[in-house]
Amino acid sequence: MQTTSVVQEQSNTQQGHPPGLYLLFFTEMWERFSYYGMRGLLMLYLSKTALQGGLGIPAASASLIYGYFTGFVYLTPILGGWLADKYIGQRRAILIGGITMAIGQFFLFMQPELSREAAFFGLPWPTVVGLLLLITGNGFFKPNISTIVGKLYQQGDPRRDAAFTIFYMGINTGAFLAPLVCGYLAEDLFATKTMVDGVEQVASYGFRYGFLAAGIGMLLGQLGFNLLGKRYLGDVGMYPEGRGEDKTVAKAPLTKEETDRMAVIFIITLFVVFFWAGFEQAGSSLTLYTDKYINREVLGFLIPTSWFQSVNAGFIVLLGAPVAALWINLSRKGKDLSIPVKMGLGMVLLGVGFLFMVGAVLERGGDVADQTVKASILWLLATYFFHTIGELCLSPVGLSMVSRLSPPTLTSMLMGVWFLAPFVAQIAGGYIASYVEELGALKVFGLIAAFVILAGLILIAIAKKLFYMMHGRG
Numbered sequence: 027m028q029t030t031s032v033v034q035e036q037s038n039t040q041q042g043h044p045p046g047l048y049l050l051f052f053t054e055m056w057e058r059f060s061y062y063g064m065r066g067l068l069m070l071y072l073s074k075t076a077l078q079g080g081l082g083i084p085a086a087s088a089s090l091i092y093g094y095f096t097g098f099v100y101l102t103p104i105l106g107g108w109l110a111d112k113y114i115g116q117r118r119a120i121l122i123g124g125i126t127m128a129i130g131q132f133f134l135f136m137q138p139e140l141s142r143e144a145a146f147f148g149l150p151w152p153t154v155v156g157l158l159l160l161i162t163g164n165g166f167f168k169p170n171i172s173t174i175v176g177k178l179y180q181q182g183d184p185r186r187d188a189a190f191t192i193f194y195m196g197i198n199t200g201a202f203l204a205p206l207v208c209g210y211l212a213e214d215l216f217a218t219k220t221m222v223d224g225v226e227q228v229a230s231y232g233f234r235y236g237f238l239a240a241g242i243g244m245l246l247g248q249l250g251f252n253l254l255g256k257r258y259l260g261d262v263g264m265y266p267e268g269r270g271e272d273k274t275v276a277k278a279p280l281t282k283e284e285t286d287r288m289a290v291i292f293i294i295t296l297f298v299v300f301f302w303a304g305f306e307q308a309g310s311s312l313t314l315y316t317d318k319y320i321n322r323e324v325l326g327f328l329i330p331t332s333w334f335q336s337v338n339a340g341f342i343v344l345l346g347a348p349v350a351a352l353w354i355n356l357s358r359k360g361k362d363l364s365i366p367v368k369m370g371l372g373m374v375l376l377g378v379g380f381l382f383m384v385g386a387v388l389e390r391g392g393d394v395a396d397q398t399v400k401a402s403i404l405w406l407l408a409t410y411f412f413h414t415i416g417e418l419c420l421s422p423v424g425l426s427m428v429s430r431l432s433p434p435t436l437t438s439m440l441m442g443v444w445f446l447a448p449f450v451a452q453i454a455g456g457y458i459a460s461y462v463e464e465l466g467a468l469k470v471f472g473l474i475a476a477f478v479i480l481a482g483l484i485l486i487a488i489a490k491k492l493f494y495m496m497h498g499r500g
Contacts, residue, residue, distance in 0.1 A: 044178050046258045047189055049251065051196030054171055056247025057124065058200030060131060061099075063208035063240035064160070066335035068092060069313050070212075071233045076142065079217075079231040083148045086460040089310050091147065093456010095157050096306065100449035102165025104442030107173070109166075111438045116170035116263035117255060119438075123167030124248040130159030131241030135234045156237075169441035174263040176429025176437065181499070184357045187426045191350035194422035195343055202339035204243070208236035209332030226328075267435045280433055286495040287431035291440055293492065294369060294427070295447045300481040301373045301420055302451030303458065304380060304474045305413060308338060310459035312383070312406075315467055319390060321400035329403075337407065341414035349418045365427050365496070366489035372420030373482030379412030380475035384468060393466035430499045 072088035074080025083091065110119040133140075133156030145151040175193050179186045216232025280288075313331060316322070322329040356362040363371070386405035387393065424444060432440040462470050 043185060043189055043192065044258075046178050046260075046262065047175065047192060049254055049258045050171055050175055051193055053120070053247045053251040054193065055196040055200040056243045056250070057127070057167060057171075058197045059204040059207075060127060060200075060240040060244035060247070061160075061164070061204075062201040062335060062339070063204035063243065064131060064134065064237055065096070065309055066205035066209055066332040067212050067233050067236045068095070069310055070231070070317075070332065073314075074231060077230065078228070079233055081142075081144075081148065081150070081153070085314060085463065087148060089314075089459035089462075090456045091149070092310050093453050093459065095161070096309065097449045097452035097456070098161045099164045100168075100445040100447075100452060102161055102442075103169040103445040104165075104439060106165035106167070107169035107438035107440070107442035110170045110173070110266070111436060112266055115265045116174050116438060117259070118264075119166040119170040120174075120263075121248065121252060123163040123165065123170075124244055124251070126163030127160050127167065128163075128241045128244040128248070130156045130163060131237050131244060132156075133159065134237035135241060138234060165442075168445065169438050170263070172425050173429065173438045173441050174259065176426070177262050181430070184354065186430065187353045187357075187423060188350040190422040190426040190429075191346050191353070191418065194418070194425070195346035198339035198342035198346065200243075200339075202336045202343055204240070205332045205335035208239050209330045209335075211239055212236035213330040213332060267437065283497040284433045286497060287499065288433070288436075288440065290492050290495050291428060291431055291443060294366065294424070294485070295444055297373070297481055297485045298369065298420065298424065298447040299451045299454070300478050301369075301376055301416070302448045303454045304376050304478045305417065306448070306452055306455045307459060307474070308335065308410075308413070310455060311462045311467070311470065312409075314459070314462070315383075315386075316406060318397050319399075319401055319467075320386070320406050321403055324403070334406065334410075337410040338414050338417070341411055342418065345414060345418060349415075364489055364493045365423055366492045367486055368423045369420045370482045370485035370489065372416040372418070372423075373485065374479050375412050375416030375419065377475040377477075377479035377482065379409045379416065380471050380478070382406075382408040382412070383471040384475065387466075387468040387471065393468055431496060 069088060069092050071080050072083045072091055073085050075082045106119055106123065110116045114122075133152050137150060137152040137156070140152040141150045143150055146154045149157075172190075172193075175189060176186070179189060212231050212233045212235060213228055216235045217228045218230040219226050220229040221227075313334070316334050317331040322331070353362065382405050386401035386409075389401045389405065390399050425441075428441050428444045429437060458470060458474070
């Protein structure tokens with residue numbers, strides 16, 4: 027179609043990036059604002075007492091609930107990707123997912139008026155409905171917007187990895203702003219404060235207003251995507267792969283090269299579980315450790331705990347463009363690292379980040395329970411810095427990998443498979459976080475560092491074999 031050819035011509039110019047990439051950047055930015063705004067408050071909301079505006083769930087149980095919720099957020103993309111590939115197309119799936127997630131956020135906002143009585147594993151029914159809607163909507167949204175990014179570029183286009191890094195900056199622009207805005211609403215503007223020993227502390231949080239802001243952000247992203255999609259994306263992602271207005275679907279058996287490439291996706295997905303199990307401690311064990319044991323006072327200002335959820339995203343916004351430029355420059359010089367090597371390096375860097383958390387525990391004298399003994403904030407910032415560099419080596423490169431290696435008729439579904447790693451990792455991470463108090467932060471952070479570094483080194487060791495199986499697309 028004419029509108030599709032316009033996008034293809036823009037992609038083939040090799041001059042910059044097609045404007046559709048920046049529309050997807052904007053849409054994903056607001057969706058991530060919605061998700062990370064809610065996620066930055068969720069652990070605190072679950073664990074704070076009812077008098078403090080929370081649900082009063084014990085920390086270990088709250089960690090498990092958090093892990094299962096964030097895990098299932100990454101399971102449903104398989105179904106959403108399959109439905110988009112076969113029946114509804116990526117653009118319609120994004121619309122369905124966005125509206126569903128907005129409604130889920132509004133359920134969390136309305137909860138105090140609906141019910142606070144526990145109905146399901148300590149959760150009131152409005153919270154259960156809200157979280158289920160977020161899980162479902164994310165399944166439609168997440169794999170399909172990433173798939174459209176890949177469709178803007180022809181196979182072999184050297185800008186593809188850079189495009190996904192730019193797109194990833196959109197993700198993290200939203201993730202950076204969300205905890206600041208939603209955290210400010212919940213922990214400051216709509217919070218009730220009191221003085222304890224001359225220090226101002228929050229007596230009751232306004233969590234629901236943070237959830238409201240998250241829902242509004244989701245609607246803003248959908249508004250822009252649907253108003254500007256036809257102009258900047260043409261028909262890209264409008265129909266299932268191989269299906270146009272004549273409703274006929276092209277079918278062909280998979281070739282040996284295609285099955286090899288799919289095998290690489292599955293193998294690397296298994297390794298990446300270790301990365302995400304460690305990385306997602308940011309929202310659970312690292313949040314609780316920061317809240318209790320990190321000195322958050324800077325120049326007389328007590329930094330809200332939820333604001334630290336923005337540190338990683340802020341680093342990505344700052345470092346995303348330089349890393350994207352690095353991949354392009356290495357490619358032009360013929361020295362680009364293979365996908366498995368980049369991702370293995372990312373895992374090693376994540377492990378190095380956790381060694382700084384070991385340093386934070388040691389500064390406090392070990393796993394002492396006295397909350398008046400605090401560790402320097404610099405340990406936490408160093409941890410997030412190395413986690414960010416590791417993430418940039420792994421996550422946007424992984425999105426690009428799936429778009430490169432997938433057969434056209436299975437791209438969105440295999441993008442969902444890629445998100446299986448965070449699904450398993452989030453649940454595993456929830457269990458890991460639940461044992462921090464029992465085993466001690468020193469042992470937990472140290473073991474995470476060791477396992478992730480080892481897995482990264484193994485992935486680098488088998489990189490040549492995986493590169494061969496990619497048949498020229500690594």
